[in-house]
Amino acid sequence: MSVWQRPLKKLLLVTEQTTHRFRFSSLKGFVSLVLVGAFLSVVLAACTGGNGNNSATENPTASPVAARKPNVELTLVSFAVTKAAHEAIIPKFVEKWKQEQNQTVTFRQSYGGSGSQTRAVIDGLEADIVHLALALDTQKIEKAGLIQPGWEKEVPNNGIVSKSVGAIITRPGNPKGIKSWADLAKGDVRVITADPKTSGIARWNFLALWNSVIKTGGDEAKATEFVTQVYRNVPILTKDAREATDAFAKQGQGDALINYENEVILAQQKGEKLDYVIPDVNISIDNPIAVVDRNVDKHGNREVAEAFVNFLYTPEAQEEFIKLGFRPADEKLAQTKEVADKFPKVQTLGTVQDFGGWTSIDQKFFADGGVFDQIQSKNRR
Structure with a gap:
């Protein structure tokens, strides 16, 4: 016997004994009996769930969703x-x-x-x-x-x-000869990216730049120097990735745009002709x-x-x-020929876990007074 059945059985016994004491010839007795019955119904509903799920349990094909609002x-x-x-x-x-x-x-x-x-x-x-x-x-x-x-x-x-990797979009014909993240630090290259303070993709962009130095043997001092130079080449930090794309494509700003690979693929599907590079050293954008x-x-x-x-x-x-250009989260799909043909292979792929997870990354790079703020402070001088 379940836990709720024990007090219920006792309640039924007490109720049965009580009803015998009521006289149906009196109005008072009749009303009392009705009240007892109503109370017992509430208790029964509470003990058995009271939420309409019993029919679904007895009939596995019954849908509790369909029984609710349309x-x-x-x-x-x-x-x-x-x-x-x-x-x-x-x-x-x-x-x-x-x-x-x-x-x-x-x-x-x-x-x-x-x-x-x-x-x-x-x-x-x-x-x-x-x-x-x-x-x-x-x-x-x-x-x-x-x-x-x-x-x-x-x-x-x-x-x-959903997943993606970082991409560098260039002007038609790639007149600046950009082939890797390192080329974005050249003095004559203007880079468009969003603001890491307001945009998630911009944080990925920052990590892609930082990761490109660390994964090729550089230390944090070299990474800081490199990323500082790249952001020195950024004329405007937009609020989000969409605004960054508009600044580059519609307003003609910059020589290169850092964005998601999927954004490039989507733009191509819409008929835009874009030259772009997927650097061999990259970050898994998750x-x-x-x-x-x-x-x-x-x-x-x-x-x-x-x-x-x-x-x-x-x-x-x-x-x-x-x-629409995202790399699949499903590893089985990622290994199919269709996916392999669609997405360029990345030789060295960094992850958030390589840098201690997002809590550590945020505190180190993007919190007030962190590495990004320090870089911006240097570049304003």
């Missing part, structure tokens, strides 16, 4: 360069969910710089799902109490759902996804939010990421 809304907050991928994937999920659960899902979507999006969520933007440029941003939302610890263990690949626990519990849409996150790891969704 429409549900999700708010997806993501970094700017994922917009095209999500716009291709979301309709596939909506159709699948409708077929399986008979429930219509609508999405509210917000795209911008990862750092700016992170602050917006912390400040009250009620995202149900966040797909951000770096795990550091997701960790900030966790520290604000919106995401429960261990989010990265609830889905495959430690929460990483983008995590997470359910915002406090908000989904508030909105009552956890089930569909978690289903969407898991859908992003399916081959069907990953193939959409691949089509």
Whole structure:
């Protein structure tokens, strides 16, 4: 007998004894009996779950989702360069969910710089799902109490759902002869990149530059000297990757643009002719996804939010990421000929773990007074 059955059996016995004492000939007795019955019904519901799940348990094919409201809304907050991928994937999920659960899902979507999006969520933007440029941003939302610890263990690949590497886009014909990160430090090269204080991709850009020195045998002093020179060649730091692309492509600023490889591929698919380089020494740009626990519990849409996150790891969704230039998070897909032919091989690939993880990286490089601020201070002199 289960724990709740013991007090329930006792309650039934007491109730049976009590009802024998009531006389149905009196109105008072009848009302009392009705009240006892109502109370017993509440107790029974509480003891057996009281949430409508019994039918689903007895009938495994019954859907608790379909039994609820016919429409549900999700708010997806993501970094700017994922917009095209999500716009291709979301309709596939909506159709699948409708077929399986008979429930219509609508999405509210917000795209911008990862750092700016992170602050917006912390400040009250009620995202149900966040797909951000770096795990550091997701960790900030966790520290604000919106995401429960261990989010990265609830889905495959430690929460990483999309990947890329750093690319250098040049002017047509590559007139400056740029072939590697080292060429960005030349005195006659102007470099366009976003601001690491507001953009996740800009932090990856910074790490790609730093990593290129460390992975080729240089020490931190040489890395600092090199990165300082590159940022001396940056005429403007944009808010996010999209603005950096616009400054380079539409406004004609700079000789080279540092960006995600997937942005280059997407631009080519739209008909733009771009010359670009994928340096042999590079950084693995890993983008995590997470359910915002406090908000989904508030909105009552956890089930569909978690289903969407898991859908992003399916081959069907990953193939959409691949089509739009992201390297797959699925290692099986990464080893296929299609992927190998699409993406240039990187000889030396650094990772966040090589530098102690995002908490250490943020404190060392991007916190107030960190390496980036020191570099900017030198360059303003």
